[in-house]
Amino acid sequence: MTRKRITTEQIEKAFELGIKSFNDNISVSNFKPVLVNDFDMNPSSAQGYIETVGELLTGHCYTRTINTQATEYYLSQIYQRYPLTSLNLAIEAVRKHLDYYLSKTSSPQEPIRLIYEKYAIICEQEFDHDDFEDKVIIAKKDSSESRLFRLKSAPKQAKLIDAKTKLYRRNPDVVAETLYRAKGTCERCKQEAPFLRKKDNSPYLEVHHIKMLSAGGLDWTENTEALCPNCHREKHFG
Structure with a gap:
């Protein structure tokens, strides 16, 4: 069976749910039904897309794959909403994910790697440590x-x-x-x-x-x- 394409609406909602889960320290399983029932998202994808938000904000490697559009959207939102140190953690999480994925599949995930490089440059240019x-x-x-x-x-x-x-x-x-x-x-x-x-x-x-x-x-x-x-x-x- 062909898996449905993840929509922009699903990505945006998953990010908001992920933020709420992270900020309020509430299990992802409490929010997953919203994506599954109200946004017609696959349960496994719903879990991963919500979970990844917390992994990005803490700099941890995430093993579930989110698509290129979601990666760009999540990083852009973290850049807009949080201090630059949070974006540093997020791009570090993406780097760890890319390394993990490459070790498992031998695929460099080039589109996501380009997004990683884009935001790594932003951090390098804008992080004015000690003035x-x-x-x-x-x-x-x-x-x-x-x-x-x-x-x-x-x-x-x-x-x-x-x-x-x-x-x-x-x-x-x-x-x-x-x-x-x-x-x-x-x-x-x-x-x-x-x-x-x-x-x-x-x-x-x-x-x-x-x-x-x-x-x-x-x-x-x-x-x-x-x-x-x-x-x-x-x-x-x-």
């Missing part, structure tokens, strides 16, 4: 010679702050020196930065790690490039 952006501005006020002198004795491997959520303490000198090297021009398309930052009136470029820190890449100028937003997105999704 990182302010530290970059301070570093940019120094001379290139001063930054390079500090970088000589700085560790090239970014320090892992939290192994559970995989947050890294980046070196502001690396960012400042990469931006200085670019001189306001994207190092890929060679076009000028699209606008100036409000904070310090400097050209807006994004510093990209050629090999991601989470994949063992070094937090070092040789592993970075200053890119305009379009080229940065193309690097990850093109």
Whole structure:
């Protein structure tokens, strides 16, 4: 028998039920009948789609598979409703799920992997641990010679702050020196930065790690490039 396609309405309701189950610490089995009886969802799918919400919010590996649309929707809602640390936990749960699924089926689940990478980038760009952006501005006020002198004795491997959520303490000198090297021009398309930052009136470029820190890449100028937003997105999704 062909299993019915999971609908947008079912996904949205499953997420809301999952949030309620998680927040109120109520068993998923209490909410499953709503999806089964009122939304015509398969009992096994209903269980998995509700359960996964709690697994995402706690960073735990989930073994039941939810589809690409649900993965995108769940992560987007967590991003909108919760602190960025919760999104870090959620993408870590997706990573664990991908590893688990690959070990069982040899399938990389490429569409879900792309969603994982998208939200991992969001976390990397927006998580300003210890006011990182302010530290970059301070570093940019120094001379290139001063930054390079500090970088000589700085560790090239970014320090892992939290192994559970995989947050890294980046070196502001690396960012400042990469931006200085670019001189306001994207190092890929060679076009000028699209606008100036409000904070310090400097050209807006994004510093990209050629090999991601989470994949063992070094937090070092040789592993970075200053890119305009379009080229940065193309690097990850093109």
